[in-house]
Amino acid sequence: MSELPAAARPNQRRANSGEIANGQRRASAYVCEAASCMSAQAHDITLRLGERVAEAGLTDVTVKRVGCLGLCAAGPLVEIAETGELFSHVTPDNVGGIVDALKSVKPTDTRQPQGPFFEKQLRVATENLGRIDPESLDDYTDRGGYEALKRVLGEMTSTEVRDEITRSGLRGRGGAGYPVGLKWTTVAKAQGTQKYVVCNADEGDPGAFMDRSVLESDPFRVLEGMAIAAFAVHAAEGYIYCRAEYPLAVSRLRTAIRLAQRAGFLGSGIGDTAFNFDVQIRLGAGAFVCGEETALIASVEGRRGTPRPRPPYPAVSGLWNCPTLINNVESYANVPTILRNGPEWYSNIGIGKSKGTKVFALAGRIVNTGLVEVPMGTTLREIVYDIGGGIIDGRPFKAVQTGGPSGGCIPAQFLDMLVSYESLLEVGSFMGSGGLIVMDDTSCMVDIAKYFQDFCREESCGKCVPCRVGTTQLYMLLDSITRGEATMDDLAQLERLAGIIQRTALCGLGQGAPNPIFSTLRYFRDEYISHIVDKVCPAGVCTITAPEVMA
Amino acid sequence: MPVLHAKSPAPSDDKRWKIVETRMRRIGDRPAALIEALHAAQEAFGYIDNDALHYVGDTLGVPHSRVYGVATFYSFFTLKPEGEHTCVVCTGTACYINGAKDILSGLENGLHVKPKHTTEDGKISVLTARCLGACSLAPAVVIDGEVKGKVNAAELVAHLEAL
Numbered sequence: 001m002s003e004l005p006a007a008a009r010p011n012q013r014r015a016n017s018g019e020i021a022n023g024q025r026r027a028s029a030y031v032c033e034a035a036s037c038m039s040a041q042a043h044d045i046t047l048r049l050g051e052r053v054a055e056a057g058l059t060d061v062t063v064k065r066v067g068c069l070g071l072c073a074a075g076p077l078v079e080i081a082e083t084g085e086l087f088s089h090v091t092p093d094n095v096g097g098i099v100d101a102l103k104s105v106k107p108t109d110t111r112q113p114q115g116p117f118f119e120k121q122l123r124v125a126t127e128n129l130g131r132i133d134p135e136s137l138d139d140y141t142d143r144g145g146y147e148a149l150k151r152v153l154g155e156m157t158s159t160e161v162r163d164e165i166t167r168s169g170l171r172g173r174g175g176a177g178y179p180v181g182l183k184w185t186t187v188a189k190a191q192g193t194q195k196y197v198v199c200n201a202d203e204g205d206p207g208a209f210m211d212r213s214v215l216e217s218d219p220f221r222v223l224e225g226m227a228i229a230a231f232a233v234h235a236a237e238g239y240i241y242c243r244a245e246y247p248l249a250v251s252r253l254r255t256a257i258r259l260a261q262r263a264g265f266l267g268s269g270i271g272d273t274a275f276n277f278d279v280q281i282r283l284g285a286g287a288f289v290c291g292e293e294t295a296l297i298a299s300v301e302g303r304r305g306t307p308r309p310r311p312p313y314p315a316v317s318g319l320w321n322c323p324t325l326i327n328n329v330e331s332y333a334n335v336p337t338i339l340r341n342g343p344e345w346y347s348n349i350g351i352g353k354s355k356g357t358k359v360f361a362l363a364g365r366i367v368n369t370g371l372v373e374v375p376m377g378t379t380l381r382e383i384v385y386d387i388g389g390g391i392i393d394g395r396p397f398k399a400v401q402t403g404g405p406s407g408g409c410i411p412a413q414f415l416d417m418l419v420s421y422e423s424l425l426e427v428g429s430f431m432g433s434g435g436l437i438v439m440d441d442t443s444c445m446v447d448i449a450k451y452f453q454d455f456c457r458e459e460s461c462g463k464c465v466p467c468r469v470g471t472t473q474l475y476m477l478l479d480s481i482t483r484g485e486a487t488m489d490d491l492a493q494l495e496r497l498a499g500i501i502q503r504t505a506l507c508g509l510g511q512g513a514p515n516p517i518f519s520t521l522r523y524f525r526d527e528y529i530s531h532i533v534d535k536v537c538p539a540g541v542c543t544i545t546a547p548e549v550m551a
Numbered sequence: 552m553p554v555l556h557a558k559s560p561a562p563s564d565d566k567r568w569k570i571v572e573t574r575m576r577r578i579g580d581r582p583a584a585l586i587e588a589l590h591a592a593q594e595a596f597g598y599i600d601n602d603a604l605h606y607v608g609d610t611l612g613v614p615h616s617r618v619y620g621v622a623t624f625y626s627f628f629t630l631k632p633e634g635e636h637t638c639v640v641c642t643g644t645a646c647y648i649n650g651a652k653d654i655l656s657g658l659e660n661g662l663h664v665k666p667k668h669t670t671e672d673g674k675i676s677v678l679t680a681r682c683l684g685a686c687s688l689a690p691a692v693v694i695d696g697e698v699k700g701k702v703n704a705a706e707l708v709a710h711l712e713a714l
Contacts, residue, residue, distance in 0.1 A: 035684060035685060035698075036685050036687050036688060039685060039688065039697070039698030039699075039700065040688075040700070072686070072687030073687045075687065203684070204681065204682075205682070206642070206643035206644040206645075206647075206681055206682035207643050207644035207645045207682060207686055208682070208684070209682075209684035209685075209686060212684045244590065244627050245627075245680065245681075245682075245683065245684070246684065282586070282587065283586065283587065283590050284625075284627075285586055285589070285590065285625030285626070285627035285628055286625055286626040286627030286628075286681070287624065287625050287626065287627075288681065299586065300583070301582075301583050302581075302582050302583040302584060302585035302586050302587075302611075302613075302621070303585075303617075303621065304620055304621055304624040304625075305624065305625070361686065363644070363645035363686030363687070363689065364644065364645050364648055364649075364686075364689075365648060365649070369645075369686055369687035369689075370687060401644065435644070437644045437645055437648070439648055442648070443648050448648075451644070451647055455681070459681075461624075
C-alpha cells in the first residue's frame with residue numbers, strides 16, 4: 001500500500017509530545033506545522049527531532065507540533081519554548097544543533113524570542129499561534145481556552161455579552177470595519193426563531209493568509225468565538241465557509257469540531273445549560289466573490305455565488321431567509337480574549353475609532369515575510385522596516401498594497417502614517433482583510449493596476465453589467481497602456497469608466513474594482529504618462545511594442 | 552422534510568460513488584448539498600463527468616441545468632480529466648511581483664502548454680491558482696499536490712520534463 005499523506009496518519013503526528021507531565025518537563029521544542037513550513041517537510045522534522053531527542057536520552061524534553069510561529073520567510077522553524085531560541089531553515093537532517101541546545105535548557109528559563117519582529121507585536125487574536133498544538137483541546141484550555149464561554153454561560157445574559165462586545169469597540173476584521181456589537185444586536189433583535197451564525201473563512205484576497213494561519217494554528221478559538229456569538233444572538237446552528245484551497249485548515253477545523261463536540265463545547269446542552277450550538281463546514285470552490293456576504297449565503301445554500309442587492313441585510317434575512325450573523329475568522333478569534341480580559345482592556349488598545357489589534361500578512365519584496373499582529377495606530381514604517389526587516393536586497397521602497405483587489409497602493413510619503421481603518425481610507429486604500437504587499441522599484445504600478453483588473457475581470461460573477469463589462473473594458477485600456485499603444489484620451493476614458501463602475505456596480509467586488517486604478521493614478525500618474533507619452537516603462541516590466549519617443 | 556424524488560441509482564458499481572452518496576446523505580440529500588457533492592465527486596474521480604452531474608442532480612432534486620451552472624461557475628471544479636501530472640502556478644500578488652509571469656511564459660515556451668491546458672501527450676496539466684497563501688515561498692507552484700517554493704522557470708521546466 002502506498003504511504004498515506006501526512007494528514008492521514010494522526011497517531012504518528014505527535015512524535016513524543018504529551019507524554020511528559022508538566023512538573024517533569026525541562027525543555028520543549030516547538031516545531032511549526034502551519035502550511036508554509038509544512039510544505040518544506042516540517043512534519044518530518046517533528047518526527048526526526050523526536051527520534052533524536054529519544055536517542056540522546058532526553059526524557060524530560062517534549063517535541064511538539066505547534067501552529068504558525070510567524071516568521072514564515074525563515075521557515076521551517078523550530079523554537080525552544082523556554083529560551084525563545086529560534087532555529088530557522090531547519091531540515092530533517094540538521095536537527096543536531098537543536099538537540100544540543102535542548103540539553104542546556106534550565107527549567108527556570110522563561111525568555112521570549114528576541115528582535116523587533118517579535119517585540120513590536122501585540123498578540124490578541126493570534127495569542128496562541130505557535131504556542132499550542134492545534135489539534136489538542138487540552139493545550140487550548142491550558143492557555144485559558146473556553147474560560148470565556150464558561151463565564152458567558154455561567155454568569156451572563158445575552159444582552160450583557162453583546163454589551164461587552166459593543167463596549168470593546170471591536171470592528172469587523174474582514175475589511176469593512178462594521179461594529180461587531182451593533183451587528184450582533186441587529187441579529188439578536190431580528191424577528192424569527194431560527195437564526196444562524198456564519199464564519200467567513202473565504203480568504204480570497206491574493207497575498208492574504210491571516211485567516212488561514214489562525215484556522216491552522218488555533219481552530220478552537222474560532223469555534224469558541226462562534227459559540228459565544230451564537231449565545232449572544234440566540235442561534236443554534238453555525239457554518240464555517242472555508243476555501244477549498246486551504247486543506248490543512250479544513251482538516252484541523254474538522255478535528256477541532258470533533259474534539260469540541262466530544263468535550264461538550266459544541267452540541268446540545270453546552271456547559272450543562274439549555275444552550276445548544278453546533279457547527280458545520282462548507283467548502284468554497286474558488287470563487288472570490290463568495291467573500292461578499294450575500295454571495296457567501298448563496299454558496300452555502302448550494303447555489304452559484306452571486307450577490308443580491310442589500311437591504312435586506314443578512315442580519316435580517318440571510319441563510320434560508322433567516323436572520324444570519326456573518327463575521328470573519330479574525331473577528332471571532334478576538335471574542336474569547338475580549339470576554340476574558342474585559343472590554344475596557346481591549347478598547348484601551350488602538351487609536352480613535354479603530355480599537356484593538358490587527359493581524360497582517362506581510363508579503364512581497366520584504367525580508368520577513370510572515371504573519372504579524374500589531375496594535376491599531378502602529379506606523380507603516382514600523383511594520384515594514386522594524387517588524388518586516390525592510391526590503392529585500394536593500395532596494396528602495398515604492399509602495400505597500402493593502403486591501404486586496406479593492407484596495408490601493410500607498411506610497412513612501414505615508415510610511416509614518418498611523419494604521420487604522422480611517423487613515424487607510426484617507427489615503428485612498430482600504431484595510432481589507434489584512435494583506436500587506438510590499439513593492440520595490442522592480443514593480444510597475446500600471447502593471448500592478450492591470451494585474452488587479454485582470455483579477456476582478458475573471459472573478460466577476462457576471463450578474464451586473466457595470467462589473468461584467470466594465471472590468472473587462474478597464475483591463476483592455478490598461479493593457480493598451482502597458483503596451484505603449486494608448487493615448488491620453490484613453491487615460492481620460494479609463495478614469496471616467498472607473499468612476500461609473502464604482503458608482504453603479506452591485507456589490508463590493510465591482511465597486512472596489514476601480515480602486516487600484518484610482519490609487520495608482522493618484523500617486524504614480526507619472527508612470528502612466530511615461531507609458532503613454534514617452535513609450536517607456538520606468539520599472540522595465542512592461543514590454544512596449546511602440547518605438548520609444550526620443551526627447 | 553421528506554425527499555419527494557425517487558432515489559436514483561449510482562451510474563456504475565464503482566465503489567467511489569459510495570463516497571459521493573455518503574457525503575450527500577450527511578447533508579440530508581437536499582439541494583443545499585450540491586457544492587459538497589461536487590467536491591466529493593471531484594475528490595473521488597479527479598474531475599466531474601456527465602454521469603456525476605446527472606447523478607448528483609437527480610439525487611438532490613436539482614435540475615441538470617442548475618447543476619451544470621454551479622459546476623461551471625466555480626473555478627475549483629473541473630469537467631475534464633487532467634493530465635498525468637498537474638502543475639499549479641500561484642498567481643497571487645506576492646508571487647506575481649516575484650516572477651509568476653515569467654514562470655507561466657517559461658512553461659509556455661518550454662512545454663508548449665498554456666495555463667488551464669494539458670500538454671499534447673496528456674502528461675502535464677498547467678493550472679493557475681489565485682493565491683495559495685504560501686506567500687513566503689513566492690513564487691510558488693504545486694506539483695502533484697506538493698508545494699515548491701522560490702522556483703525559477705528553467706528549473707521548473709526541467710523538473711516537469713523529467714517526470
